[in-house]
Amino acid sequence: MLLRLSAALLTVLSGIVVPSPVAAAAPTGRLQQELDGMVRDVGVPGALMTVAGRTTVTLRSGTGDVRTGRPVPPNGLVRVGSTTKAFVATVALQLVGEGRIRLDAPVERYLPGVVRGRGGDGRAITVRQLLQHTSGLPDPGTLLPQGREWADQRFRHHDRDELIRYALTLEPASGPWSYTNTGYLLLGKLIEQVTGAPSWRDEVRRRIVRPLGLRHTYSPGPREYRIRGAHPRGYIEAPGFIDVTEQDTGHMDAAGDMVSTPAEIDRFFGALLRGRLLRPAELAEMRRMVPAEGAVDEYGLGLETNHLSCGDLVGHSGQMHGYSMLAGVLVDRGGRPGPAFALSITTEPADMDDFRRVMRVAEAALCPS
Template identity: 85%
Template sequence: MPEVTIYSCRISAALVAVLGVVVAGAAAVAPPVAASNSTGRLQQELDAMVRDVGVPGALLTVTGRTAVTLRSGTGDVRTGRPVPSNGLVRIGSTTKAFVATVVLQLVGEGRVRLDAPVEEYLPGVVRGRGGDGRTITVRQLLQHTSGLPDPGPLLPHGREWADQRFRHHDRDELIHGALALEPAPGPWSYTNTGYLLLGKLIEQVTGTPSWRDEVQHRIVRPLGLRHTYSPDPRAYRIRGPHPRGYIKAPGLVDVTEQDTSHMDAAGDMISTPAEIDRFFGALLRGRLLRPAELAEMRHMVPAGGAVDQYGLGLELNHLSCGDLVGHAGQMHGYSMLAGVLVDRSGRPGSALALAVTTEPADMNDFQRVMRVAETALCSPSSSATL
């Protein structure tokens, strides 16, 4: 598949002031490759998003009839080095799509039933004020309709988290701590607790030491995803070339190295935008699941916040030309928007993965990121259709 790689280093004046670095104009660190008008327009949109949202760097891959990789900003605010063209990033909750795929493969093998109570697989584990595994099903864990509280209130945030980012968290303690909280209100409530439990369920059903082994065996290796992995939580560094990740605390704090045990199966994986494109492309085209399980995965319910609808480990967000079906993710220092454009007939098309090196501050920032996806996938001369 032909590939075009473009790099642009445009940093807003406000960001320059924060970083304490001098950038002369909007000079590119590397000479750009000649590109089509549609790719040029997409590069402009990516540069504008970096400037408007105030993120240090961004890396975008769109995989259609051609593969296009675009970069903007800087990969390291201290040195000013460029974003690596296929840099590894922490993908946060995009991990959930991998975990859900493994669970649905187990469903297809007859080893897990979607509408069975969680108690059947994890006896005695889900008991507390926040929920009861005897009445919560596997489907509800996958779809965030279990009502289980999120462990977020148990964890530090902002600068306090940055100062404690090498602290190790025990998964069972997080689950039990969350179960002591009040149940989440409403029919749909996003909760990492459900996916912490699903990681545990995979281990119980398969007998493997870690859910990570099943993700590697069932998804990563068959698809040849050489740069996609779930790290040992105490392996703080990202292996391979990567942009550095930052939180605004206020000002930018480099949190690239961190212990990821607080996320576990809810969001600790590392990958590249190109490999995330490959994963979602394979998933939505039926290469990882049988038709029955893929249909279950794509059965959506109304969601909330930045998500229009949610399936079994899949998010759906509306675009003008169809729906972006995949899963976004945030992990301290990084944020990802990823999925496949599905047209009105339900047919999958081009894949997109956009990583930025900090987390959107609010819905306005998220919508600004979504505009990049709209330009990439829906403009009349979209790069995705080259």
Template identity: 45%
Template sequence: MTGRKQHGLSDRVRVALAVAGVGAVGVASVLGSGTWAQGTAPAPARAQLQRDADAVRDTGASGLTARARDAAGRDRRARSGVADVKEGGRVPFDAYYRIGSDTKTFVAVAALQLVAEGTLHLDDTVEKWLPGVVTGKGNDGRRITVRNLLQHTSGLANYTDILFEDPEELTPERYRSQRFTAHTPEEKVATAMTRAPGWLPDADDPASETRWSYSNTNYVLVGMIIEKATGHPWEQAVHERIVEPLGLRHTMTVGTSAYVPSPTATAYLQFPGRDDLTDTTLSVDGGADGGIVSTTADMNTFLRALMDGTLLPAAQLAQMRSTVPAPDMSSGDQARYGLGIAWRPAEGCDKGVWYHGGTSFGTVSESAVTPDGEVSAAAAVFTTRFGDEKRFLEQAEATVDLIDHAVCGRRG
């Protein structure tokens, strides 16, 4: 599950929240107290990170782990809650987790490296690389460029909105029956093609399009284009161009596997119309729109290498940071979306922060980095609520506060 709305809400969550309103599950009584790891970072900063982690737990999250890295390269870590609400135990500091739509930033980097090499061009149309794939119901691959896909200015329907537009599909029983079922990229795109686009970019100047709407379909298509351009799956491009060069030993694509490696924590989802939490740890969630598994340590390394210019030439990094308004990406209607990454203002950071984030069945990934790549933070929260909008938003707000405090320093 992928996609973003306010402070990290997914498109699929938006559908579920439309029918929300049930009572919250009371898990606070079984949540363990927080523990923070001693490190070389200043004690006040470590203590603040722990307080913020506990605040996320107090919104009802079963457990979480967070890691921040300062300009001197010093790490501080925090965890709170429990690894499993029945069995207890601490959430591992180095827990693996599904990063959801944070995958899009990795895929965008791979695509932009291909642009730097001349294999792809941002103005290439979808039709050039995938003839006949984007068509029907008014969809037209001749009017959509690689840039439009990377920036979510294509107007294409979001296939996950279609798959989960009926709230009755969001049930524990449905989840269990489908958790090992994988859909091919072609099937996902075909689903999106059953709906008319929200708009078509200007035929003469599609790069000028500034209308923005988040669609996982865009990145499914980017993955398909990378494969067509290189002759290899998008996963190979990400591994060879990002994972291996950066030494991200705990970042991987799991394909059609429903499993997350150990150590990890149990992922929980509150379905609409229910008060209880369902164990949703097992779930097929592969794809260029959200198929990567990682750790908070690796996410910090990746984001810093991206912003400091390690991964992209200056021209392509500038393209990535060329943005359009994306008011649904965060609260305050001030967020802007580039090519696979977003920007938002953050108190204490004069130049704001770059971020993305992702939501999966039972897991929320949140992270941010300063524009110079010197300070970063990442967190994994192992609870998602589709059945209680208030608690979902409280958890999202608390998690973003944790990240912003860690990156920008607490103010007030």
């Protein structure tokens, strides 16, 4: 749901430009206007964005706190929602490269007896299908309340196994592709089983966060409700503004509980698409796309593709109550990676029209001519 701000409350803030060696993007003034226009047109409280090209451009718009009018902190920390899936998929594919996981092996091999129920059977579902949302597993989202009821209960903890068990009581999803958090909840569990790590989070830290120097990227601990650093506040409309910045995100787990900044998400996707995290064979598997639905044009193994006029935005979007992210790298028609882009808004798009308006910012940033 989207929040509607009055003109008096909407304070537009100027951008910051920091030099950095990578590839060109749109002129800063025009891009700031596009970001301001999106904040105004969609009615989001605030937005923050980083584009890492030949220069790194960091912009912000709106307000970081509806109550106080405090500005959006530049490159503040945000909940990245399902952008987490790209981190988890990268770890899984590193394990494929190490010979510890086989993409086309049944899930039952790694999680014996776990996936058995009305919603699916791990003996007939492969690891690839978990990564690609082609498993047919139902999503557990109907277990959770929505809107104001969810806001009132947002500190209630739902653990991963509870959600997996619930999903398996539901009817399987229909169609060849169906987005489901259940697959990534299982992947977190599978990573733990294969590596012996106490949590999938340990493997994400060891394999991605520390090597890339992502100092502000983390997965909250049990019942850790607050965001650790400077951040804009996040909202839902139910109706009226409800501040849901502090919440229990345990129900998202490996499907979407991470926190980061736009700049660090840019660094992650830039490293991933340039082959710094995966060997060529595993990166090629990750980028092998199938047709998707809704706000995603195509989906690979933990990577989304959305088509732009000058190429494809290849990365992963994310939504978490109070925050939404659009992120990835521009890949040109020849398959070459260019600038990285990450945009976070402090609520969730209400419909496809709002999502298309957000996508216009990516188009302006990455395809300026």
